[in-house]
Amino acid sequence: MAESTEITEEENLGGWKGGDEGPSPSFSSFPSSRIPSYLFSPCPPYLRDLRAESPSRSLRLRVHECCTGSGCVAISVAADRPEWSVSASDLSEGALEVARANSRALVDPARPGGPLAFVRSDLLSSLSRGAIGASRGPFDLILANPPYVGSVQTDALLALGWSEPRMALDGGMDGLDLVRRLVPEAARALSMGGALLVEADGDQAAEVAALFRASRLTDIETDRDLGGKARVTSGRKQWTA
Secondary structure (H helix, E strand, C coil), rough: CCCCEEEEECCCHHHHCHHHHHCCCCCEECCCCCHHHHHHHHCHHHHHHHHHHHCCCCCCEEEECCCCCCCCHHHHHHHHCCCCCEEEECCCHHHHHHHHHHHHHCCCCCCCCCCCCEEEEECCHHHHHHCCCCHHEEEEEECCCCCEEEEHHHHHHHHHCCCHHHHHCCCCCCCHHHHHHHHHHHHHHEEEEEEEEECCHHHHHHHHHHHHHCCCCCEEEEEEEECCEEEEEEEEECCCC
């Protein structure tokens, strides 16, 4: 495995960890992964709602993070809500190796929700085949930080010496190739009333919201990161009779 870099997140999920609940955990990163910007965003509405709905921590939700990278988001959720069932996936086996190591170091395997399940998957495709057993869905919450940088901009960033590999950055010509595939996959994998949160660039927010609407997600909002830039689009799968 390539040499890792120690990273301490001071704003995990915008207050999901830290503050009065204690310090944020320390994660190892890997050159094939990057830090999600929603780690530095105010806590999105659906995460606030989910926390409020389980003040006694007795509600067992099923959560999956797609494009997990070093696993920092999935691990933060698992640590803060030990009764929730949490799984995560990524296409990079190198990133998953680091995510599993972070999980072993930071998550109690005896937690009520069980140990984190990690699987190599092209977005959610392997989950639909039951690659991680009971964690195949439906999910109450899906989080995703897919590559969303345009190909031309990716070329420019790599030419400047960015350490992330193309796989972690390049989202196609307009940066949304993976998001276009992910949103309908996630909509099918959500439970009724479940929520999807996707990170993208602020300039892509309107198109991402349109993709959510095309997949019949409702209550669509885009939240800003701590720098004030539109960053995380969220939506909910509507209840049907």
